[in-house]
Amino acid sequence: xxxxxxxxxxxxxxxxxxxxxxxxxxxxxxxxxxxxxxxxxxxxxxxxxxxxxxxxxxxxxxxxxxxxxxxxxxxxxxxxxxxxxxxxxxxxxxxxxxxxxxxxxxxxxxxxxxx
Amino acid sequence: xxxxxxxxxxxxxxxxxxxxxxxxxxxxxxxxxxxxxxxxxxxxxxxxxxxxxxxxxxxxxxxxxxxxxxxxxxxxxxxxxxxxxxxxxxxxxxxxxxxxxxxxxxxxxxxxxxx
Numbered sequence: 001x002x003x004x005x006x007x008x009x010x011x012x013x014x015x016x017x018x019x020x021x022x023x024x025x026x027x028x029x030x031x032x033x034x035x036x037x038x039x040x041x042x043x044x045x046x047x048x049x050x051x052x053x054x055x056x057x058x059x060x061x062x063x064x065x066x067x068x069x070x071x072x073x074x075x076x077x078x079x080x081x082x083x084x085x086x087x088x089x090x091x092x093x094x095x096x097x098x099x100x101x102x103x104x105x106x107x108x109x110x111x112x113x114x115x
Numbered sequence: 116x117x118x119x120x121x122x123x124x125x126x127x128x129x130x131x132x133x134x135x136x137x138x139x140x141x142x143x144x145x146x147x148x149x150x151x152x153x154x155x156x157x158x159x160x161x162x163x164x165x166x167x168x169x170x171x172x173x174x175x176x177x178x179x180x181x182x183x184x185x186x187x188x189x190x191x192x193x194x195x196x197x198x199x200x201x202x203x204x205x206x207x208x209x210x211x212x213x214x215x216x217x218x219x220x221x222x223x224x225x226x227x228x229x230x
Binding site: 031033035040041042043044045048050055056058088090092094101102103104106107108109111 | 119148157158159160161162165167206208215216217218219220221222223
């Protein structure tokens with residue numbers, strides 16, 4: 001069983017640029033969610049995708065957007081990068097749209113640094 | 116809105132001893148899950164243990180057990196016979212019946228295990 005994989009592992013961008021982070025969900029999982037984890041803090045929910053549609057969003061501005069593909073892999077896009085966007089971005093996959101008892105499986109994250 | 120609070124930023128324990136990490140939460144939902152995740156330096160979130168609110172019996176996974184006090188909205192993690200490999204950041208997390216795959220995390224507790 002293949003786990004959740006994220007790429008790249010590290011990324012350095014300049015303020016104002018755009019970035020795309022990628023996630024391959026675990027085999028058999030059709031729901032992907034993204035989290036932002038600032039240094040020394042707990043992860044914050046960004047949004048969730050199910051069947052290629054966003055169906056849940058946290059308190060993040062519209063410049064944070066995403067995609068989910070037919071194979072359930074996903075992208076997180078961030079436009080107009082700000083210094084405060086520097087964080088670890090975690091992807092998690094699970095089975096089912098609203099099965100809150102379905103365990104989440106996390107990837108190793110992408111460390112984004114904005115200078 | 117649901118909140119999760121971990122009041123111990125750091126804890127330490129001697130190898131082979133027992134340590135308890137604290138967590139409190141607030142919610143108005145009637146059914147939910149509570150989780151403890153471990154995040155080692157590898158950055159991956161690893162599920163340690165989970166508890167469903169409707170189950171009165173406290174969850175146990177080998178050396179890990181919880182003390183779930185629903186009325187007090189308290190959910191502590193006990194690690195018995197601590198091992199060097201237990202050293203990590205530990206996060207308490209909440210997922211409710213209306214949450215989908217959204218997890219609400221606490222701020223985390225950094226656990227050090229001394230040889």
